[in-house]
Amino acid sequence: MKVTIGAVVKGGTSLGYKTGNWRDERPVLDMEPCKRCGQCESVCPDSAIHIIDEYYIIDYDFCKGCGLCAYECPADAIEMVQEEK
């Protein structure tokens, strides 16, 4: 890798580093009990939950499987499932 002057790096380039393989447990979202409150998106340290209109998408490319979304969900709509590798 070539070092730029001042070691300047373009913003948002970390999207090229997938942290999804850090995961032991995978959050699985059930849209049936989900109240669309947005709490899971709000608490995700990895910005890996996206809300597009009414739809909630978990980005497994980046989710590290910390389980915060499942623990904080007021409707218990997210379940942590053991990852099989």
Add this chain to the structure above:
Amino acid sequence: MNTKEITNQEELFVSGHRACHGCGMAIAVRHILKATGKNVIVVTPTGCLETFTSPFGYSPWRVPWIHHLFENGPAIATGVVAALKAQGRDDTRVLAIGGDGSTFDIGFGALSGMLERGDDVLYICADNGAYMNTGGQRSGASPLYSATTTDPAGRSSVGKFQMKKDIPTIVAAHGVPYVATASVAYLKDLEKKIKKAMTYHGPRYIQIDSTCPSVWGFPSDRTLEVGRLAVECGITPLFEMENGEITKVRKIKKKISIEDYLKTQKRFRHLFAGDQGREALKEIQDLADANIRKYGLLKQAKAETTTSSEEVFT
């Protein structure tokens, strides 16, 4: 472009950074940038935040971001403010986001200088109570009787035996317009405080209780829960100070004992064995109670003080 890419474009702190599972600081930074918007320049001294966001070639920041030495965060921020002023760019604001090591210990002189000069910088301290990115050595922010790698608990020690520095009060003593404490457990409150701080000009300071599952020793899904317990037991008071006066305090909803908070973390595990530990617990409980009295965290406590002062005057 797929849907994921579209939503990632709105986020100013994107995925792919290398914070530990359930990092409280990463959650805090996302919400800080949500509250400030993209017209900011962020300055970050050495610490966890710098380490996990700057492996060369991969940056999660979608705002201009500068890393520099451990000790000169506030001084660099001053320089950025001066450069913006020279260019006549009044609408771009400057944020400095440091950890507790750079704020409480190593960069404290520079911080004090920045506050005294009155530079237009919002300084945010993401306080996780030790030097986490090197494995958890004690800092001036480590709480009383917490076990750290340099203050380990053992037969003749119950962990760090000094108090945590009261930096918000020290900052307020500089006569700055806005000082606040916040917690990752209350994210809407955090965003509100950042937005309010942005309405002021001059040096401002916000300290965020940034829970750390890796070194505090609790499961990664309890990041917000542990932060909530810290507020509910009174050890972490959340308040706002405007022009030297406390204007807002977050009241405790349901008071819990200090044990309920401490037993959730491995760094306090040694306090639950032996007489020395019991004594230490009492001391920490006294600290929490002193906070509750000082900031009037209980609704009843405030009523009691007003009646007693009335009695004195009549």
